Amino acid sequence: MWPFILRRVLAGLVVLFIASFCLYVLVSLSGDPLAQLKANPHVSPRTIEAARHQMHLDEPLLQRYWTWFTGFLHGDFGTSTTGQRVGPQIWVRLGVTAKLVIPTVIIAAIVAVLLGIWSAVKQYSVTDHTSTALAYLFYSSPVFVIALVLKNFLAVDVNKTLGHTIFYTVGENTPGVTGTWNVIRDDAAHTALPVIALVLVTYAAWSRYQRAAMLDVLNADYIRLARAKGLSRRRVLLVHAARNALIPVTTVIALDFAVILGGTVITEIVFGWEGMGRFLYEGLTGPVSPDVNAVQAWLMITATAVVAFNIIADILYAVLDPRIRLG
Amino acid sequence: MRSSRLVKITGTTAMSAAALLVVAACGAGSSNPPPSSGPVKSGGSITFALDEDVAGWNVLQANDNEFVLQEILDQTWPQTFVIHPDLKPHLNTAIATSAKVTKKSPQTVVYKLNPKATWSDGTPINADDYIYNWKAQSGNPKYKDVGGKAFLPASTSGYSQIKSVTGSNGGKTVTVVFSQPYSDWQSLFSPMIPAHIASKVGFNSGFQEFNAAAKVSGGPYMLQSYSKGEDVVEVPNPHYWESKPKLDKITYRFITNDDQQPPAVQNNEVNIVNPALVSTTFYQSVKNIPNFNVQVLPGLEFQHIDFNESNPYLAKQSIRQAIAYGTDRQQMVDRIVAPLGVKNPQPLQNRIWMPTQPQFQDTSGGLGDFDPSKAKQLLESSGMTMGSDGYFQPNFGPEKGKDLTLSISTTSGVPVRSQIEQLFQASMKSIGIKINIQNYDANKLFGTVGPKGEFDMIEFAWVQSPYPSGNQSIYCSYTNANLCGSNWDHYANPQVDKLFTQALTNIDTSQAARQYNQIDSMLWKDMATLPLFQQPQLFGWSSNYGNIIPNTSSTGIPWNANQWGVSAQ
Numbered sequence: 001m002w003p004f005i006l007r008r009v010l011a012g013l014v015v016l017f018i019a020s021f022c023l024y025v026l027v028s029l030s031g032d033p034l035a036q037l038k039a040n041p042h043v044s045p046r047t048i049e050a051a052r053h054q055m056h057l058d059e060p061l062l063q064r065y066w067t068w069f070t071g072f073l074h075g076d077f078g079t080s081t082t083g084q085r086v087g088p089q090i091w092v093r094l095g096v097t098a099k100l101v102i103p104t105v106i107i108a109a110i111v112a113v114l115l116g117i118w119s120a121v122k123q124y125s126v127t128d129h130t131s132t133a134l135a136y137l138f139y140s141s142p143v144f145v146i147a148l149v150l151k152n153f154l155a156v157d158v159n160k161t162l163g164h165t166i167f168y169t170v171g172e173n174t175p176g177v178t179g180t181w182n183v184i185r186d187d188a189a190h191t192a193l194p195v196i197a198l199v200l201v202t203y204a205a206w207s208r209y210q211r212a213a214m215l216d217v218l219n220a221d222y223i224r225l226a227r228a229k230g231l232s233r234r235r236v237l238l239v240h241a242a243r244n245a246l247i248p249v250t251t252v253i254a255l256d257f258a259v260i261l262g263g264t265v266i267t268e269i270v271f272g273w274e275g276m277g278r279f280l281y282e283g284l285t286g287p288v289s290p291d292v293n294a295v296q297a298w299l300m301i302t303a304t305a306v307v308a309f310n311i312i313a314d315i316l317y318a319v320l321d322p323r324i325r326l327g
Numbered sequence: 328m329r330s331s332r333l334v335k336i337t338g339t340t341a342m343s344a345a346a347l348l349v350v351a352a353c354g355a356g357s358s359n360p361p362p363s364s365g366p367v368k369s370g371g372s373i374t375f376a377l378d379e380d381v382a383g384w385n386v387l388q389a390n391d392n393e394f395v396l397q398e399i400l401d402q403t404w405p406q407t408f409v410i411h412p413d414l415k416p417h418l419n420t421a422i423a424t425s426a427k428v429t430k431k432s433p434q435t436v437v438y439k440l441n442p443k444a445t446w447s448d449g450t451p452i453n454a455d456d457y458i459y460n461w462k463a464q465s466g467n468p469k470y471k472d473v474g475g476k477a478f479l480p481a482s483t484s485g486y487s488q489i490k491s492v493t494g495s496n497g498g499k500t501v502t503v504v505f506s507q508p509y510s511d512w513q514s515l516f517s518p519m520i521p522a523h524i525a526s527k528v529g530f531n532s533g534f535q536e537f538n539a540a541a542k543v544s545g546g547p548y549m550l551q552s553y554s555k556g557e558d559v560v561e562v563p564n565p566h567y568w569e570s571k572p573k574l575d576k577i578t579y580r581f582i583t584n585d586d587q588q589p590p591a592v593q594n595n596e597v598n599i600v601n602p603a604l605v606s607t608t609f610y611q612s613v614k615n616i617p618n619f620n621v622q623v624l625p626g627l628e629f630q631h632i633d634f635n636e637s638n639p640y641l642a643k644q645s646i647r648q649a650i651a652y653g654t655d656r657q658q659m660v661d662r663i664v665a666p667l668g669v670k671n672p673q674p675l676q677n678r679i680w681m682p683t684q685p686q687f688q689d690t691s692g693g694l695g696d697f698d699p700s701k702a703k704q705l706l707e708s709s710g711m712t713m714g715s716d717g718y719f720q721p722n723f724g725p726e727k728g729k730d731l732t733l734s735i736s737t738t739s740g741v742p743v744r745s746q747i748e749q750l751f752q753a754s755m756k757s758i759g760i761k762i763n764i765q766n767y768d769a770n771k772l773f774g775t776v777g778p779k780g781e782f783d784m785i786e787f788a789w790v791q792s793p794y795p796s797g798n799q800s801i802y803c804s805y806t807n808a809n810l811c812g813s814n815w816d817h818y819a820n821p822q823v824d825k826l827f828t829q830a831l832t833n834i835d836t837s838q839a840a841r842q843y844n845q846i847d848s849m850l851w852k853d854m855a856t857l858p859l860f861q862q863p864q865l866f867g868w869s870s871n872y873g874n875i876i877p878n879t880s881s882t883g884i885p886w887n888a889n890q891w892g893v894s895a896q
Contacts, residue, residue, distance in 0.1 A: 035774025
């Protein structure tokens, strides 16, 4: 297995290098960080030139990339166009997104697997039809629509009915809250709606994968053989069928997790969370953008996550299916 | 998404403007009850939704110069003069007990500083602050920031005309001598960066992170905490020397998507809103929320169409005038402004003064009236022939014999601007001009397309401060690239240049106002640009707070946040 992992890591590093170069060039050429200054009649041409020099925009593109690259090799993500260190920011943003994504993935995976298996076992039953209809409804609904419905028809009404705030509609927390229990309660109240919104759009697709995989397995010869040998229905479903049906879904979840970690831009904007998605969005569209160093930092984190989770998916595949050997 | 708002006159979208008293006189609309005032009690907190995070903490630095930051710093960085809702500068006696022009030639202003005024770390607010703020914003390369770097000021207006700033009386008297007169002298030193901090940590980069430097206050409140993209919290400055503010805490909550603000208001998570570019959806969402005051006021910001005179057809004054006569501006205000609750909105007839300012005059001379038949006559007399397809065809220039086709550009994804373009396109079709819409993201429009003159016509908003001097770089002759860098239209008129010089150096403000109106009258005759309408600003706040008074100037609604409080009733 180790030679396999080593080969994949090396291939991943090459991909990262090529992606970083391409993105650096594309982002640098996509706009002018001095646009805001140029649009302000009060800013003198001398100031604009000084800003150009201080942002290193007067240096050749390749030289700028090389400066960034050598800094990155030393663990330095550089400075944003507005003068803040990118490194500390990106880790904070990753933490914010993780706070949103980890509960989402855990809840969505459990719901999707259970519903998918249940739907397959009860194929064409009322439960199956209902589950299918709901999955398609949530899968086809944009996350901002679900978010607005949750805000306007759940949060506001529930809070009014109860007379105090159970669900918050904006932000990650309330500033100034102290005490462990209060902080946990406040965080939960802020996290509930965005997590519900993300779970609904995420579980929908996964439950369909799970249902299809389970149906495939249920129709396989070895399941019929297991039943013919007299194994209990429960043992056949859980040990023989479900374990094999988890293999494709596990891969999908592992790969999706890396992508979601890169940012749930719309959810973060709608709920006012400052995570990875907004970090990228602001890097590309903020007042002093494009912010190449910010975008590069986002890329390196998310691309690394994608590579890592690809490898993890392969390993999980082997663990779940003894027939597969990595080498 | 909304675009950024800069503090002073800029090419991006919105900012606030307009005075309550003047608004009433102009018949502009407001919905719901008048501002809540009356007795307020001490204690409590308030949350104000801002639609943009800050880029740094030095609002005087070019990259940080955003309206949201000015709002946050209203109560922390000292301002010698504060713009009140009447859109006039008022002396802030907490900082200076007097500020007077003591000599006309050379113009000399003497500031007597409040002896009690100190920064929150105990350092007195004195002449050193005035000297540092002048040098950092003078644009003079002999003054350098920490590390020998050039200062990056957001503006050098006024400061570049100062010859010297000296202190006396233990630093509590400041004498400013100008090398040439400056009529907007009251705009200077408002706000001020703490010199004793900036000179150590740096003007350009020392305030980019939220650190001890950013927390130093010279006002009623001080910054307590900042969570990137989430919120900023201000608490009373314990060292403040005047009356203590009422509220224990002001939270500025960043809600960058304006559509998300109404649910937050309904859920009592936010108490004040002032979106960058109000939409009818937003207005409809908040106007019926119980116990929530909503006022829509004309801002100090206006939408306009610019003509690029490097285009051989738009170079002709008669064609520009024809386009103006053919544009149904009243239809635009009826469709765009009226649904926001503004009663009897009118097209804008002045580029330098807004109708909500006392200096405003209708300088259009009828040149902005909607008169399609006159537009067609002008096009014919300009060398155009009506084609069989209903479009004029020029008898000269690169498009000779083809339909007269011009493009209009603005920022993509901004509904108000798209609506303006579509109405303009329809108006032009009716007078025989074909319009292509070619939009760009804000960065490209203001970074490349505008400055490089890669457009035929361009639509966006100028945000005015009550001080008119910022208009010079927009309308003075483009041939003077250093001074007139914001003139993207290749417009040039030596008489306008001369009048600007006179107005800017005229310290008789009423005479200067007349000169600015003369300038605008010339701009109408030349049809340099076509002003469309004043952009409305929406202010909404929970009615259980008192003393909240909208301020449509570049100071913003927190101009008197030290008086805000929970109503005592």
